[in-house]
Amino acid sequence: MYCTNCGKQHGDDARVCTNCGKELPRIIPSIPTYLPQAILVTLCCCVPFGIPAIVFAAQVNAKLAAGDVNGALASSRRARIWCWVGFGSGLLVAILYVLLALAGAAQPGY
Amino acid sequence: MKASRAWPGAVLIASLASLGVLFVLDPGKTHLLPPCPLRAMTGLDCPGCGSTRAVHAILHGDPVAALRLNPLLLLYSPFVGQFLLSAVSLAVTGRPLPEPHVRPSMTWLVLSVIVAFWIFRNTPIYPFGG
Numbered sequence: 001m002y003c004t005n006c007g008k009q010h011g012d013d014a015r016v017c018t019n020c021g022k023e024l025p026r027i028i029p030s031i032p033t034y035l036p037q038a039i040l041v042t043l044c045c046c047v048p049f050g051i052p053a054i055v056f057a058a059q060v061n062a063k064l065a066a067g068d069v070n071g072a073l074a075s076s077r078r079a080r081i082w083c084w085v086g087f088g089s090g091l092l093v094a095i096l097y098v099l100l101a102l103a104g105a106a107q108p109g110y
Numbered sequence: 111m112k113a114s115r116a117w118p119g120a121v122l123i124a125s126l127a128s129l130g131v132l133f134v135l136d137p138g139k140t141h142l143l144p145p146c147p148l149r150a151m152t153g154l155d156c157p158g159c160g161s162t163r164a165v166h167a168i169l170h171g172d173p174v175a176a177l178r179l180n181p182l183l184l185l186y187s188p189f190v191g192q193f194l195l196s197a198v199s200l201a202v203t204g205r206p207l208p209e210p211h212v213r214p215s216m217t218w219l220v221l222s223v224i225v226a227f228w229i230f231r232n233t234p235i236y237p238f239g240g
Contacts, residue, residue, distance in 0.1 A: 035212055035220070036193035039186050042224060043158040047148065050158075051221070058217035065214065097144035104141075 001025075031064060031072050033057040034079040041083050045090025053082035118200035125194060133169045137162040157182060157228040182227060186220070 001010050001024060008019040016023055035057040042050025056079035063072040137143045148156045160179035167175040168184075177184055196207040230236055 030209065032206075032209060033212065033217070035217060036189040036196075039189045039220065040193060043161045043180070043182055043186065045158075047156045047158060047228075051224070054217065054221045054224070058214050058221065061212060061217065062214035093147055094144045098142060101142050 031060055031069075031076045032080075033060040033076065034083050037083040037087075038079060041086035041090070046086040046093075049082050049086030049089060053079050053086060056082060118197040121197045122194075122201055125197070129165070129169065132162060132165045136166050138166075155228075155231050157224045157231075159231075182224065185223070 001014065002008065003010065003017040003020060003022060003024060005017060005022040006020040008017055010017065010024060014024055034053065038050055038053035038057050041053055056075045059075035060072045060079065063069075063075060131143075135143060143162065146156055146159045148154060149159055158180070161183045164176035164179040164183045167173070167179060173184065183190075192207065192210070196209075199205060199207045
């Protein structure tokens with residue numbers, strides 16, 4: 001990162017330019033919230049796992065706004081995990097159900 | 111950040127396959143598609159109940175029926191659309207679409223609407239019961 005005022009180079013975690021004293025622009029990384037996925041999981045797969053995914057999605061941007069990049073990354077990871085758990089369990093239930101339905105359809109009178 | 115193109119391709123194929131199945135089969139009439147596990151066990155509607163029937167209704171050009179079956183699906187369709195378009199972008203160009211910034215208060219609102227709707231649809235005053 002370079003100071004926008006005097007051009008001196010700094011590390012990415014520097015806050016203030018050591019050369020001219022000007023405040024350096026904060027690099028805010030783009031951290032995925034997984035909100036669209038969380039909503040999809042809630043509406044289409046599995047509510048019990050979708051709701052924590054939305055809660056963690058909300059925490060990502062809340063922590064980012066507070067400057068807590070590591071916390072936001074952790075929430076982002078948790079949101080992703082809950083999305084996958086919800087999607088996986090929804091898929092598992094669907095596959096089991098279809099298999100049972102096919103097995104049931106193959107046995108007349110059952 | 112370089113992302114793999116395998117999973118967005120899989121997401122797209124699975125989404126198209128699901129849409130195909132939901133176009134052909136009406137989840138309200140067939141026994142081949144699973145009912146909501148929560149509803150099957152407790153008799154209560156979950157916030158997502160009716161969403162697959164709503165997709166079927168949308169695919170058959172009946173958004174009003176879709177709204178009756180599950181209003182949240184249409185209400186949150188921008189999020190669903192963003193997810194699908196981002197998967198297309200990842201599969202084609204290898205980059206996701208930039209995620210629009212959603213303020214935390216907005217996300218809490220999204221969650222509150224889901225929970226409020228969940229409670230409301232299980233009360234007798236909900237207009238489209240069942």
